[in-house]
Amino acid sequence: MKKAVSFMIILMFLISISPFASVSAKSGSNKYRVNVIEIGGREIEVDTDLTDEEISLITPDLLSDIDLDAGPIVSVTQTASSMEDPLSAADGMVSTMSISQSQLLLTVVAQREFYSQTYDYIRFTAIANWSDSSITFLGEDKFAIAWSDDFTLYGDWCTVYYDNDTTVRASRASVTPEVGVGYTINMYNGINASVYKAKIIARTKKYNTTGTANVVAEYAHETFTINPFGSISIGLFPSPNVAFSASWGIIFSEAVPAYDSFSY
DSSP, X not given: OHHHHHHHHHHHHHHHHOTTSOOOTTTTOGGGOEEEEEETTXXXXXXXXXXXXXXXXXXXXXXXXXXXXXXXXXXXXXXEEEEEOOOSEETTEEOOSOOOEXXXXXXXXXXXXXXOSSEEEEEEEXXXXXXXXXXXXXXXXXXXEEESTTOEEEEEEEEEEETTSOEEEOEEEEEETTTXXXXXXXXXXXXXXXXXXXXXXXXXXEESOOOEEEEEEEEEEEEEESSTTOOEEEEOOSSSOOEEEEOTTEEEEEOOOXXXXXXX
8 A cells, every 4th residue: 555655756746747747837937838839830839918910920930030949929019111212312311212112021039038036038139121132232231129127138239131141249339228229230241232131139137026018119210311421329218119310311111010029
């Protein structure tokens, strides 16, 4: 009888640690429950609060741009913008270039990167995709992401992808560690090479608590410049907000912001 009881105790222990046991993610708290869905033959962890609309945005192409090992997806938002090049008469100067358009797809994904008893960790991935190369690439664009609730930035980078299969790291344009970070994107990388995609990764943390926060990404495309040495500054507050201000001689188009909420 004792042997039977001992065997049952051992069996129950083995089941409790089995990788196939149904458990709540992140230390068993209801705050961190996840669902597993399949997309393109891959199993993806998503927060139970993720809506059907958000799930529909998780395409195989998007999966190639995010690190699935970083944790369950807690938020996805996407906007499409028709970016115009208003190249016409400016200060008495008539441009001979025609007006062109291209679509910019702006996507932001928030993931619950990992959890400790002290901090919540949220990873933001912001992706700007040009649909084609009909847009006029003149010089430097700006790309920024901001968030609310004082999540502290502790790691970030921006990768720029060119159509000659090269990538570079963009330069920071502005950073407010509790609010957001922005980058300057060089639209050309050598002869006949222009940007088709840019991606920001921002890793943040906050002292463990509960709530709902917002995240917003914004992209500004330089469309015309009289002064090639002008610059664009990025204001990242009040949070979450991205505001571009151009120096004299620069005109730019802003994408429709990608704005969403997430729980922590």
